Amino acid sequence: DRSLAFMARWGGVGARVVFDYGAFFFDAASLEEYVRGYGFGRFEEVAYDALWLRYLPGAPHENAWVCRLGVATV
Numbered sequence: 001d002r003s004l005a006f007m008a009r010w011g012g013v014g015a016r017v018v019f020d021y022g023a024f025f026f027d028a029a030s031l032e033e034y035v036r037g038y039g040f041g042r043f044e045e046v047a048y049d050a051l052w053l054r055y056l057p058g059a060p061h062e063n064a065w066v067c068r069l070g071v072a073t074v
Helices: 002-011 028-036 048-055
Strands: 018-024 042-047 067-073
Touching: 002 018, 028 042, 028 067, 042 048, 048 067
Parallel strands: none
Antiparallel strands: 018 067, 042 067
């Protein structure tokens, strides 16, 4: 919590924090609300299976959807 508050306050407009998380622990709507509470204005998420399809050959691992990449922007 302190790290998010620090990054939002001192990062300035346009600063981004990129992190990964598990879909079992957060959903995008609650996580967006959470990071907005610390001063981030925007939140995006991408599932690892989508990243796999974009950047790697072959089919993604069957459990790749569980991992998510979150990007919070001030």
